[in-house]
Amino acid sequence: AWIFLPRSPSRSVSEISMAEQLAAALAELGQQFADGDFVLDARFEDCHSAIEISLTERLGDLGKKIHAGRSRNDQVLVASRLYLRAQLERINSLCASIATASLDRAQADALTPMPGYTHLQRAVVSSVGLWFAGLAEAFIDNASLARDTAAWLNANPLGTAAGYGVNLPLERALTTEKLNFDRMQVNPMYAQNSRGKFELQALTAAAQALLDCRRFAWDLSLYTTAEFDFVSMPDEYTTGSSIMPNKRNPDVVELMRGAYGVVQGAMAELQAGLSLPSGYHRDLQRTKGPMIRGLVIAVDTLELTDALVRDLTLNTEAMAAAIEPAMYATDVALEKVADGIPFREAYRQAMDNPDALASRSPAESLEARVSPGAAGNLQLDQLRARLDQL
Amino acid sequence: AWIFLPRSPSRSVSEISMAEQLAAALAELGQQFADGDFVLDARFEDCHSAIEISLTERLGDLGKKIHAGRSRNDQVLVASRLYLRAQLERINSLCASIATASLDRAQADALTPMPGYTHLQRAVVSSVGLWFAGLAEAFIDNASLARDTAAWLNANPLGTAAGYGVNLPLERALTTEKLNFDRMQVNPMYAQNSRGKFELQALTAAAQALLDCRRFAWDLSLYTTAEFDFVSMPDEYTTGSSIMPNKRNPDVVELMRGAYGVVQGAMAELQAGLSLPSGYHRDLQRTKGPMIRGLVIAVDTLELTDALVRDLTLNTEAMAAAIEPAMYATDVALEKVADGIPFREAYRQAMDNPDALASRSPAESLEARVSPGAAGNLQLDQLRARLDQL
Amino acid sequence: AWIFLPRSPSRSVSEISMAEQLAAALAELGQQFADGDFVLDARFEDCHSAIEISLTERLGDLGKKIHAGRSRNDQVLVASRLYLRAQLERINSLCASIATASLDRAQADALTPMPGYTHLQRAVVSSVGLWFAGLAEAFIDNASLARDTAAWLNANPLGTAAGYGVNLPLERALTTEKLNFDRMQVNPMYAQNSRGKFELQALTAAAQALLDCRRFAWDLSLYTTAEFDFVSMPDEYTTGSSIMPNKRNPDVVELMRGAYGVVQGAMAELQAGLSLPSGYHRDLQRTKGPMIRGLVIAVDTLELTDALVRDLTLNTEAMAAAIEPAMYATDVALEKVADGIPFREAYRQAMDNPDALASRSPAESLEARVSPGAAGNLQLDQLRARLDQL
């Protein structure tokens, strides 16, 4: 706790003693809070006031010193920044975990045939490996973004007071180090005015991951229909109906799909609140609700996705049954290209001879798909290498 | 152009000759386009079809080869990614330029007094230096974010075709290098499904810079009122009224303020369009409008901000006149703290003795404001050092 | 044109003559514009300045009188309000047309079986009639909303000048009548400050209709997959692929789906721009872009929907084939309820005896579905009666 006190060339014995008393009282308070004995209620304006009042009850005048050189403004900034950083680290590690699980599934079913769609229309032969490797690469990007974002906003606002600093030589370099910030947020006005801005950027990183959860949820929502029937999921991921005895519904997939919208709403709420001149305004107090709402649902949804990637079952027969001869037409056209026929000619020839497609097999098609990243050349090692660097 | 052709262990003479013919024809086409002689009109589905048709008219069968191993999908991805990268680089450099100009102004008026506001109420003495240094730090963060974002999305989608790769050994590592991408976007499905996602992230970086433009515009909008009158701007930044002979209006400041909303709208449009299963869908074609709309206004607005930071005039007398004695109360409270009085006591004493404030001066107050980053200790060097690394 | 001139108890002969000259010149200008001979270019600040300059070139001093008692602010308000009203009327009539077509299709296939889904899982037997009647009721609500919204905003801002009125006795009641407004927008400040507000409400009405287009597009996007195959559409609604010879893609359905997002983006853009104090600000000039973008896409999309409802083909055999015995379980449970068994008991009995379901038919199930509005009791007359009142 002594790090919040004004600097002095050599701290006196009494200063050190005061610091130790404060540290002890804070530790005690922390324990009370952990035990549920310290309750925040209407007596206190907020947790910062509550802590100050408690310290004053315990330590008298020493407690009254605690707010020296501080404003609730910079206290709130510090608390919310530590929260943003912790949540982004959690998002980073969940994304990496989803990517790992996806790579494993891609490897296990690298050449298992699956229809490839564009416009939801059957297009070409694809594979389970390609599907999961795509999910893996998405979550590698998402993990990387969460990490970059945490670094970008990991700047220390402590000691900026109400936006104008103070006439005390606060040891801001020291608090930067002790609180594991990468740098000091130098300017006190900017510290205030970055409120909402940094929250927005953290939500953006969370949202990008949820964007891929939404797409994956859409895939699963289609693939669990009776009509597609490509995927099954354990009973604990489904629910029944209050009126229809026959139903098992993939509710968790739909909640996964809906999570993005919650974060999008939280971002819109933040964006709307930031049309303001410089300096603190009470409008900024409203950044906490959407910040927490958005990050909590992001973490929950990523945990769910991480579990579901591991737990879902593939109905490979249904996938294979959905592959029809027309889906080899592109292969044929490009084989002709390799033989020297100009592509536009080859395209027309392939279209005009549907009968030539009937005898082909998914396995041949996938093995020949050798362009880097394609089903016959997934380059999982390259993805794994990026993942290892995160 | 030869980089788009299928790999072969050693290219034959005829392949090299074909590549040279294509390169020459493309160069010619590029010149025509630059000269305004190649017009995209309703004859063509899009620019990619137009190029293919033109090459075929010029080169016959060789032109018909150009689309081998490609889909419009990956062509559009490449084109839009190069665009995103270029615009982010422009945003990065404009933000750095704004930060440079702001640091210069902060240094020039480091201790020029200016009222500091919270809740738009006069709070404490502040300085022009503090105001501009805050702007500088904001735009250093914005420049850094634009650079990070450009790096994050600088991945090569070329060779992913319609989302499933092809049965040709495309030289994707080579195109990655030639087009200055940092890495290959490995997975073809993900390449498709990152459409909109990467655009959104680029808009986020642009939006963050505009968020600070909006705040700065709000400051200027207030400071150019007759009531504040802290800032003036050259006539070319103002307009008149069609009905009121007496008006000079700071229109550009208002356009600067409104730019954020255009990008916010573009982001909302993109977000809404991305609730889709895997694979290409025509919905994705609509990402181009908001992407371009958002980035163009961002670049325009940053250019305006860059100019305005340099061109505006400070009315330092009006600023000084707006400082009133009550604004020294916090200084007084903290002086008492330095003398050992507990802060809560000191706060009450300062409030109860308003008369003690009348004799103080802004200069004293600013010089004593020594907490790192505050007016008396702006630490411009530290900001300049971060700027130099960008 | 004389209605814009100041009132006088009895107009003099010369006033009438001036009015006639202005009316003639404006008519001529209108003709030139219709013929493409009057081009708005960089010479003019906007169309209002262009008209004034043209009148002055034609009529000398009389042209210079035209702006008396007016500001560009109220001119723009009038023009955009007339535009909003016209577009809402168009939306109203398109929604009514879609509802009419949907009712016709509901009647034609009132009892044609179709699976009913919840959570995209097969739930109970449903009918084509129920599906289209639901679409009809949605668009009746949408038509009604467009009409209410047009009425709500049909207030005359002309004569409010720059937001503070003028010292001339303008005949606002007369212009209200001549321009077919329902009422005068009384207060000049509010006239300014309703800018953006009324545009937003018009976009909301458009968006509600597009929300149902989006849902309908999702249905069609699923129903045109090979896996569902419930619906086909004429070739003119589909496109091919640049790489895959075998593709016919339902592009228009995807564009229909994506339209909502364009309007959502436009609304977000408007909402962001309206965080302002009273009085005109240049920010408000930016309301025109999103207003026009949103309403144009709404009208286009509704026209497409109107055509598609009429033109799509139902594959009734595929629909029938997708009905499976478990979908009768709810019927069975409720039959037991009619026999006096408590519902919770009946629900359990129905679930425990799946074998009892195999012999049932869709036709029986639909005919027995007699709760008002259900497949056996569609109450199309009631919907038609509401439609007729629009």
Added chain:
Amino acid sequence: AWIFLPRSPSRSVSEISMAEQLAAALAELGQQFADGDFVLDARFEDCHSAIEISLTERLGDLGKKIHAGRSRNDQVLVASRLYLRAQLERINSLCASIATASLDRAQADALTPMPGYTHLQRAVVSSVGLWFAGLAEAFIDNASLARDTAAWLNANPLGTAAGYGVNLPLERALTTEKLNFDRMQVNPMYAQNSRGKFELQALTAAAQALLDCRRFAWDLSLYTTAEFDFVSMPDEYTTGSSIMPNKRNPDVVELMRGAYGVVQGAMAELQAGLSLPSGYHRDLQRTKGPMIRGLVIAVDTLELTDALVRDLTLNTEAMAAAIEPAMYATDVALEKVADGIPFREAYRQAMDNPDALASRSPAESLEARVSPGAAGNLQLDQLRARLDQL
């Protein structure tokens, strides 16, 4: 409660007795809930299950009958629709109250001078009456919109079950009447698919009112600065600072300003969640959070606005002191117009003779501002007449 039971030509004695038992048990349950003795906790899936279980505990088999012909889907729809209706009625009445208070203040200070601004620059003489009359007209529109919206969505979904009706002759016309709905929502699929849609429309009506609160809050935020100083507010509307002894901050005004963003965020969240095919999906369960969040803050903020309009104090001297001679230039130009000088000439003459303006007074200017709605002709009666019709 009997209205939820299946119809029979003449109800038997035992049916009536059952209905009475259910009604009594529900009344008892309601009382327990009101007394805090009926707690919803983790034992129950939701309130609907809890009620059914409680009735079954009390009434045995009769309790198990309660869910006959119903699904949680339509129960939730009914509950949320009654909530929407009640909140819109509250919003309607609060808007009418704000309009009433504003009209009273407009009348009391009809000709009290106040500067009129455009672009936040001093423009022309205006009045307190004009400012408050503008607020009144805005809230008349808002009240009218809330009423129209309540009527638009006041349709009964009860009896639509899970979106496909049931094979029981439910008395939907009767429940429509008993629950005070204006009409039956006929189609069961549409009843499901209007979820979110109706919530959005209710939020739109709330948002429009908050849009005007936001603008009014911006006015107050500026007018309570030391620089403008046009308005004061009682101490209970302000708060202090934890660090600055000298501060009194207009926090409530800032919370009023920020409320719109909360509703905008809630709307964005809803909009994002509604990109779905027909039929119920679990995504729709997430509509409740933003619906309630948005409407609760709307009601709170309107209550605050209603109080503040009545309680704020005008500093008429400061307003008068802010009027400067150039603000008469438009008056002068239009006087010349009345004398027959073409407006463009008059405009130039007024601009070229600033000295002629010095002798004018605000009172003269306001009295001469006679265009309908302007300060000299506020037409409060016309506004009051519209208000009386709400």
